[in-house]
Amino acid sequence: MRSAMDKKWRTVPGLLALLGLVGLLSACDPQNISELEEGVSTEADVRERFGAPEAVWDGEDGAQIYEYNRQPAGHTNYMITIGPDGKMAALRQVLNPRTFAQVQAGMPMETVRRMLGKPMKITTYPLKRETHYDWRYFESPGVGESKVFTVVFDSDLRVISTMSTRDPDLDRGR
Template structure:
């Protein structure tokens, strides 16, 4: 049986603990908004959704995780969820949602690009598909800001074959 130095074991435990805190909600329904912000820090975005307020928290490498804390009209936390998931992307309604709807649903994109030939604005969201694959969902808007399509594929930021160097 091998023995590992205490420093290596401690380092592994800190690393694994950091991963767990990234995935687990550190807040509980019913907590007041100031307490939620004290625990989670300054939101990366704030959106109004009818009488509720949404606090966006983009997390992780390349922003692959975005959490939304929903604060009710009473100022207390209703829910806290990871929104960069296939299930949440599926709630975006083509030909109905606009940019504000998308922001309230999945938050800010990692980056945007305008395709002048098709006259579509693409918002890219890098995420961990099924918790495993480095994927990218692109939401396309027309010039009026209406969602026209969604497209899922591998995240090019992780595609080392596209580095520009040929052998």
């Protein structure tokens, strides 16, 4: 019979491999993006370069929005819009101060999730009746200090407040 410690160590190589894969995917993003052109590239082109999306959201006028998440290790989340004609209409990196400014008190969690993609971490504080969603990002694209944007939700999963802080993992030598 294997101990709990044995099980833990069997999963560490898998976790390291997954983190390495996320790093490789993030490193490939600039190359993949440079090979795509709005209004020209097709859904097949997007899937060939980025793979299957994390989520697919309904957009306006029959468009679909593909979410490509680079959390928890990365600093980006991409939303790629595929128009009803099957062509890429937009490619946006949504983890940035401009998008964060659109998050308003009272917004439902689902709306925030569609705007920002899957968070890096979700923490529930039962005594405070709050849930915090965190996303890691760079203040300036690809450079600068790593930060964390937090959206605080009430027990009905409606936005109470938002904040940005220095990435606490930087203090742990990450």
